[in-house]
Amino acid sequence: MSGRRDEVLTAALALVDERGLDALTMRALAERLGVTPMAVYRHVANKEALLDALVDRLIGTPTPPDPSAPWRDRLRALAAAGRAIAHAHPNAAPLLLRRPTRTSRAVAFVDAIYQALLASGLPVEAVPRIERLTSTFVLGYAVSEVGGRFAAGPDPRATRGDGQPGHRRLAAALAAPVDWDGEFRADVDDLISLVELLVARTSDDDSVAVGD
Amino acid sequence: MSGRRDEVLTAALALVDERGLDALTMRALAERLGVTPMAVYRHVANKEALLDALVDRLIGTPTPPDPSAPWRDRLRALAAAGRAIAHAHPNAAPLLLRRPTRTSRAVAFVDAIYQALLASGLPVEAVPRIERLTSTFVLGYAVSEVGGRFAAGPDPRATRGDGQPGHRRLAAALAAPVDWDGEFRADVDDLISLVELLVARTSDDDSVAVGD
DNA sequence: ACCTGAACACCGTTCAAGT
DNA sequence: ACCTGAACACCGTTCAAGT
Numbered sequence A, B: 001m002s003g004r005r006d007e008v009l010t011a012a013l014a015l016v017d018e019r020g021l022d023a024l025t026m027r028a029l030a031e032r033l034g035v036t037p038m039a040v041y042r043h044v045a046n047k048e049a050l051l052d053a054l055v056d057r058l059i060g061t062p063t064p065p066d067p068s069a070p071w072r073d074r075l076r077a078l079a080a081a082g083r084a085i086a087h088a089h090p091n092a093a094p095l096l097l098r099r100p101t102r103t104s105r106a107v108a109f110v111d112a113i114y115q116a117l118l119a120s121g122l123p124v125e126a127v128p129r130i131e132r133l134t135s136t137f138v139l140g141y142a143v144s145e146v147g148g149r150f151a152a153g154p155d156p157r158a159t160r161g162d163g164q165p166g167h168r169r170l171a172a173a174l175a176a177p178v179d180w181d182g183e184f185r186a187d188v189d190d191l192i193s194l195v196e197l198l199v200a201r202t203s204d205d206d207s208v209a210v211g212d
Numbered sequence C, D: 001a002c003c004t005g006a007a008c009a010c011c012g013t014t015c016a017a018g019t
Helices: A003-019 A026-033 A047-060 A071-088 A093-097 A104-120 A124-147 A154-160 A165-169 A171-175 A180-204 B003-019 B026-033 B047-060 B071-088 B093-097 B104-120 B124-147 B154-160 B165-169 B171-175 B180-204
Strands: none
Touching (some): A003 A026, A003 A047, A026 A047, A047 A093, A047 A104, A071 A104, A071 A124, A093 A124, A093 B124, A104 A124, A104 A180, A124 A180, A124 B093, A124 B124, A124 B180, A165 A171, A165 B104, A171 B124, A180 B180, B003 B026, B003 B047, B026 B047, B047 B093, B047 B104, B071 B104, B071 B124, B071 B180, B093 B124, B104 B124, B104 B180, B124 B180
16 A cells, blocks of 8 residues: 555556557556566556556546435436546446456445435335446446447448348438437436336335345 | 358357456467467457457357247347356356447347337337447346356455445345346346336327437 | 468566665 | 566467478
8 A cells, every 4th residue: 555556556547548458568567667567566466456456446536426415316426427437548448347346435336326226215125236237237338338339330330230120120210320428318317217117116016025 | 251260269269168268369279279379360360350250159149039029028038148148158258348249140139129129119219229228238237247246245245335324224135145137137127117118208298309 | 271480579477686 | 665687488460481
């Protein structure tokens, strides 16, 4: 936890931002720090640990929303914050889906989602599941977006699914350019609608069977 | 497209299955094929292309569901098939979220989802978005699952979010073991409920404003 | 069409040693 | 506490050459 470790992580993240994840080598990192490759190992156990520390630093960036705000706004803010991390560091984004991240900052992030979902009135036993559903979607969307998994290139697209009945019927919709910000907001709003639906089902049914 | 290329991909996938993604090196692959490293380059342009071909092979495995089946069943089958790929090849699974995959097999998979969503009555202009929402979730879930992102280890879990209010309120729910198959089915059913909700909203509102 | 052999410019990590 | 230097066992990929 020496002060130097922070410098190492800052340099590592800068390297990834500038030149991509593949360019992050212990040797390149050492060079950027003006030091021998082996000197890096004083501050980080090995490359795996370096990547984990990087994820922790990424997750630690956003500040959790005010717990007194309405739960819908909190969920929207948390989703936007998760996506913003990937946008701020597109090259590092794939790491977000790569590790358990049990660090305290990651736990704090999850906890903020738990609190928002609890405030919605969702039954306690459904909260962890919906948290995983939500954060899996948010991370998956953001990583797909910056990683180019969604990027339907302009020219190949027209002929892409020609023989496919679904693509043919959707030709017009698929030809239009996509507003990714708008799509993400619509998705998050849909997930909020889903939460509301589950809450409504719970209160409809007063003999709620729990457990076993 | 020579017959040998298939052997190369089969060997590559076997290598990944047995020894992990990191063990897939051009040299190790060559050795498994009983050949010089450079001989592999006759059948695959470079390592990137090898990985892309591997993704295509993974996606090509499942057969699309019978188009005459009810759309809900089709969606469930497609989701299960996507998840099954990750379970069959856990070491290769991370590749699924790593590339655009515009190959014809990937397009066929997406098209089957399009067809199911169109059959649900979802408005045409919402179908691509809900397809992305759905497949992002399915792939994200499956990859997280086999990659250990969800795996809350047994002992660290009890004390994991101690200071966190959300975790504290959920202590009982978080202590219970998770049925991942059941959770996935519940998630897919929830997404189906969401589709139904969007369909209902569309027909409620007869002045559907579209476009611009 | 398919494969080899030597080489180049890299990796992560170990060990023993220095200050 | 922090860093160096040499070494080991690897990488992906090029080029020129062979059959």
